[in-house]
Amino acid sequence: xxxxxxxxxxxxxxxxxxxxxxxxxxxxxxxxxxxxxxxxxxxxxxxxxxxxxxxxxxxxxxxxxxxxxxxxxxxxxxxxxxxxxxxxxxxxxxxxxxxxxxxxxxxxxxxxxxxxxxxxxxxxxxxxxxxxxxxxxxxxxxxxxxxxxxxxxxxxxxxxxxxxxxxxxxxxxxxxxxxxxxxxxxxxxxxxxxxxxxxxxxxxxxxxxxxxxxxxxxxxxxxxxxxxxxxx
Numbered sequence: 001x002x003x004x005x006x007x008x009x010x011x012x013x014x015x016x017x018x019x020x021x022x023x024x025x026x027x028x029x030x031x032x033x034x035x036x037x038x039x040x041x042x043x044x045x046x047x048x049x050x051x052x053x054x055x056x057x058x059x060x061x062x063x064x065x066x067x068x069x070x071x072x073x074x075x076x077x078x079x080x081x082x083x084x085x086x087x088x089x090x091x092x093x094x095x096x097x098x099x100x101x102x103x104x105x106x107x108x109x110x111x112x113x114x115x116x117x118x119x120x121x122x123x124x125x126x127x128x129x130x131x132x133x134x135x136x137x138x139x140x141x142x143x144x145x146x147x148x149x150x151x152x153x154x155x156x157x158x159x160x161x162x163x164x165x166x167x168x169x170x171x172x173x174x175x176x177x178x179x180x181x182x183x184x185x186x187x188x189x190x191x192x193x194x195x196x197x198x199x200x201x202x203x204x205x206x207x208x209x210x211x212x213x214x215x216x217x218x219x220x221x222x223x224x225x226x227x228x229x230x231x232x
Contacts, residue, residue: 016054018044020065023058024107032058032114032121059124062111065104066128070135072100077139087186089140094160097136098167098178109168130157159185 022044026035035058041051055061073096081089101108115122134144134153143149166181 015044015046015050016064017068018046019051019054020061020068023061024065024104024110027110027114028106029110031117032111033118059121062124063128066132069097069100070132073097074135074139082141086140086142087190090136090142090156090186091182093136093140094182095175095179097132098175098182101167102175105168105170112164112168126157129160130154133157133160155189159189 019040022040023035026039026043037051037055037057038048040058040061041048044051055064073093076096078092081092084092111121111125115125130153133156134149137144137149137152137156142152144153160182163178163181163185167175167178170177
């Protein structure tokens with residue numbers, strides 16, 4: 001029984017992987033909105049019933065593909081990077097991601113073209129990108145928890161929007177242009193984060209001084225400042 005269950009699971013994974021590959025092949029050839037489920041099943045060489053077992057639809061297929069890439073990046077974690085600076089850890093994680101995405105570049109170009117004229121697809125891809133960056137932050141040892149973590153993921157996703165066009169146009173092995181663009185982007189994000197922390201610290205001091213002027217508020221001044229300054 002266990003063997004039969006394992007075989008069924010492996011078959012499901014195979015159908016999913018083949019369907020994802022087929023979808024990316026098709027979107028490299030024509031707009032995403034024109035791709036039907038039957039076309040995906042035919043290109044993947046799987047029965048439509050098996051595809052239904054694996055998918056809820058093409059958007060679900062894109063979610064599964066993003067999840068598979070995320071999983072591959074996380075599985076390739078390098079323990080030796082744990083003591084390195086945050087920027088270096090992020091660089092390592094994100095380059096692993098680009099390496100995994102490289103074989104699918106034609107399909108990703110097709111998705112980019114389709115998203116320009118398909119707001120539903122564009123919104124779905126934006127959610128996937130931000131969600132993936134939360135995992136990338138965690139893989140680099142940076143918390144993506146809570147509102148501040150959500151802003152970090154959003155900021156990283158926005159920063160990578162400058163790198164993706166370079167990656168999609170890259171034609172050299174080793175992705176040297178992508179590496180250079182990513183390095184520059186991470187430097188900019190680090191500078192922005194530093195300025196934001198400085199602003200939060202100054203704001204915390206201002207709020208503290210104002211609250212300290214009121215005798216009844218003195219007891220709450222310290223926690224207010226600590227909450228505003230993430231370095232405390």
